[in-house]
Amino acid sequence: MFCIFCKNQDTEVIETRISDDGATVRRRRVCLKCEKRFTTYERVEELPILVIKRDGRRERFDRDKLRRGLVIPCEKTTISSDQVEGVINEVEQDLKQRETTEIESKEIGNLVAKKLKKLDKIAYIRFASVFRRFVDLEDFEKELKKLS
Numbered sequence: 306m307f308c309i310f311c312k313n314q315d316t317e318v319i320e321t322r323i324s325d326d327g328a329t330v331r332r333r334r335v336c337l338k339c340e341k342r343f344t345t346y347e348r349v350e351e352l353p354i355l356v357i358k359r360d361g362r363r364e365r366f367d368r369d370k371l372r373r374g375l376v377i378p379c380e381k382t383t384i385s386s387d388q389v390e391g392v393i394n395e396v397e398q399d400l401k402q403r404e405t406t407e408i409e410s411k412e413i414g415n416l417v418a419k420k421l422k423k424l425d426k427i428a429y430i431r432f433a434s435v436f437r438r439f440v441d442l443e444d445f446e447k448e449l450k451k452l453s
Contacts (some may be wrong), residue, residue: 308336309343354400355407363407366400368393375417378431384424392420411436426452 320333330347354366414436421429
């Protein structure tokens with residue numbers, strides 16, 4: 306590692322700490338030439354999760370997009386913002402544990418729907434109506450009968 310101040314290549318690690326989540330290593334270093342100190346971070350490089358859309362396009366998994374998709378179904382329900390974050394975290398962890406880095410959007414929708422179904426039936430129906438593209442009242446009725 307070269308010094309960020311004088312560009313000397315001789316630096317020494319004087320302290321190492323692992324982050325609370327265990328995903329990052331923080332290292333304090335000192336340059337053996339100018340004796341200035343600096344910090345470096347070491348993280349595991351993760352492969353991006355690619356979502357295969359209905360039309361065949363591929364895009365990176367986006368936590369914020371998923372969060373935006375959960376806001377309306379979950380508003381005015383018993384689901385708290387912490388629970389929404391929990392759903393997002395669980396879905397992302399599930400995706401990262403798969404053997405492939407590409408996943409169809411409908412699989413992600415199914416994961417989210419299962420989690421919402423356990424938390425709040427109204428939020429589940431709202432989400433399912435958009436995700437499964439309900440077109441008429443019969444679609445709602447079928448889904449409601451499954452819940453009963």
